[in-house]
Amino acid sequence: MYMADSQNLLFEKLDTNYAAGRELRDLINENSRWCAASKFGVVYKKKDVKGYVQLKFHFTxxxxxxxxxxxxxxxxxxxxxxxxxxxxxxxxxxxKFDQFYFQNIVEKRLRYTKLAKSVLGG
Incomplete structure (x- = not known):
């Protein structure tokens, strides 16, 4: 992540099924001058704003x-x-990033994908 370029959030959809997505939506709505996020997490430029707008994120x-x-x-x-x-x-x-927890989640998802493919004949 530390080598990734910043990514634009404008016109993207935050996953509001998770607490982190809802928190990000709410913080954008509280702190942004030029952007907002809908109840369902779609990030957009506020209607009264003139000019080119970007809403980017990065890690540092x-x-x-x-x-x-x-x-x-x-x-x-x-x-x-x-x-x-x-x-x-x-x-x-x-x-705070726990790489062991993250790796376990990735491996679990890979096992589920492999199981689904074997059941569906893929």
Missing amino acids: DFEVDEIEGEKYQRFSFVVVESCGNEEQDVLKKEV
């Missing part, structure tokens, strides 16, 4: 912490909006 401030012999990654999730020559931070939130 990567660090590795060690707690009781286990290493954890920590980074900041940043959302920035721009309109013309103006730019402002919409939010900056620290994220």
